[in-house]
Amino acid sequence: MSRKIRVRFAPSPTGGLHLGGVRTVLFNYLFAKKQAGDFIVRIEDTDQTRFVEGAEAYIFDTLAWCGIIPDESPLHGGPFAPYRQSERKAGYRQYAEQLVKDGYAYYAFDTPADLEAMRVAFKTAENPSPQYNQPIREKMRNSLTLSETETKELLAQGTPHVIRIKMPLHETISFTDMIRGEVSFNTSQVDDKVLLKADGMPTYHLAVVVDDYLMKISHAFRGEEWLPSAPVHLLLWKWLGWQADMPEWAHLPLILKPDGNGKLSKRDGDRLGFPVFASDWTDPKTNETTTGFKQHGFLPEAFVNLLAMLGWNDGTDQEIFSMEALIQAFSMDRVHKGGAKFDYEKAKWYNHEWIKKSTAADLKSYVSKIYTDKAIAVTNEALLLKMIDAVKDRCTLLNDFVQQGSFFFQMPESIDTAAIQPKWDDKKNQFFVELIRAYELSSVWETHDLEREFKELAAAHQLKPGELMLPLRIMLVGGKFGPGVFDIAAAIGKTETVNRIKLVTGMLEQGART
RNA sequence: GGCCGGUUCGUCUAUCGGUUAGGACAGCCCCCUUUCACGGGGCAAAGACGGGUUCGAUUCCCGUACCGGCUACCA
Secondary structure, X not given: XXXXXXXXXXXXXXXXXXHXXXXXXHHHHHHHHHOOOEEEEOXXXXXXXXXXXXXXXXXXXXXXXXXXXXXXXXXXXXXXXXXXXXXXXXXXXXXXXXXXXXXXXXXEOOOXXXXXXHHHHHOOOOOOOOOOOHHHHOOOOEOOOXXXXXXXXXXXXXXXXXXXXXXXXXXXXXXXXXXXXXXXXXXXXXXXXXXXOOOOOEOHHHHHHHHHHHOOXXXXXXXXHHHHHHHHHHHHHHHOOOHHHOOEEEEEOOEEOOOOOXXXXXXXXXXXXXXOEOOOEEOOOOOOEXXXXXXXXXXXXXXXXXXXXOOEOOOOOOOOOOHHHHHHHOOHHHEOOOOEEOOHHHHHHHHHHHHHHOOHHHHHHHHHHHHHHOOXXXXXXXXXXXXXXXXXXXXXXXOHHHHHHHHHOOOOOOOOHHHOHHHOOHHXXXXXXXXXXXXXXXXXXXXXXXXXXXXXXXXXXXXXXXHHHHHHHHHHHOOOOOOOHHHHHHHHOXXXXXXXXXXXXXXXXXXXXX
């Protein structure tokens, strides 16, 4: 075990980065960084029909937001470039040809129509999806059933063809998965996967093995959905003569939908009202935007934290981890075998914890951006910091700072007069008229003085402060929420405080007359 | 259908054969708070089922059930 740790994340650029995808990246990254290894991003764009413009840039932007910077990638360069499989196309064919030469693979000339016909012809109740496997291949058009001259002729004519792996009969293939332990397969159950497509591009199966070998990948981690094709990859490593360099494997559990069953999908988020992508993704074809955790008001630290805890823990009760702490604590053998249902409530809790834990200075740029987007003018930076400190405990998502704090900078957008109108009377009005006068004459403007003046005046009017605090709060804040009223008054200043009291008493008086 | 994988409170999970099965989210209650939160305290809530192995199984083995993944010239 002296070889350099090198892991890779190999996404195909087909759209937004899904929770499960980011978690796969994260586990790769944590594993590598814990052991001072390299983290590589390789773009698996071998399916040209599924290529989506902008998806690759999106992946790097999103990883950067999470605080994950690859050591090697098409964007960051590296000694094993190129890191896009489409640019490595020319290299794959030789390996497929070598496998044919060695008797481990063969040319297949079946057209899509032939394959379709085969599936229909062999479909039975017991076998609803017939595979291109050992018994079937003998009935198809390939270099195993055709004579050598026929094959050569077809090849020479440029007949479209693929190269398929020739799965052996009744062999047991087993390997040790770092999470699941020993897993074994009978090769008779695996079909003859296409290795090289008719367009000359490799399929995932060939490309992943060739590139992992060429890029000296030491550990290959991927989602559980890949487990069934592991025997194909194992055989390829063996047949290509690279067995000694084969990476160690781990198949990560899936992230499941919160209700019902099955893998979490983008549709579940739309349906249940929470993000599934890490950050906003706009499909260039439909122009449709799917919101991400980032734009939903999540802190990257919280997003990374909640993802890490989905299927992993360090064995203690600790739940809040920074990236550094995760790197320290992470180990693949503590990753679960079973899938985890995603719980958005718990996800929000992580974010709330991180907001509470962050300082006003940490949060300032996020809040500023949101306020700018909402056209809330912040002219006083000290007040912004004061506001963040005052309200962050009540913000679960960053966007909550709008509702919880914008009244520090502008008149509340709506004023819940209905909450106080029924109990409004002349006595209260009189009190506030005098409060305005008292505050206007005030020489000091501090929380405690404001509170003292308020209470003394209430006593003079033979009113309970409790009956007057809520009206004052509504006047300043607009609703039944927020930090202490006198703190708010102190923060927004005399002019603004007096103006708001005047404005709302006016509204209440008018309301009382109608 | 076949193959592979999985199964502890509603959810995320702890437990290296011996525990009153612990924590967290959500829920409910109380305290704090002349608002809303934060905070503090409490309640309720789990080993899929059946067989073994063992002095003793949530833990190890087998079977069953259920759930999931795969079964494309997609990854």
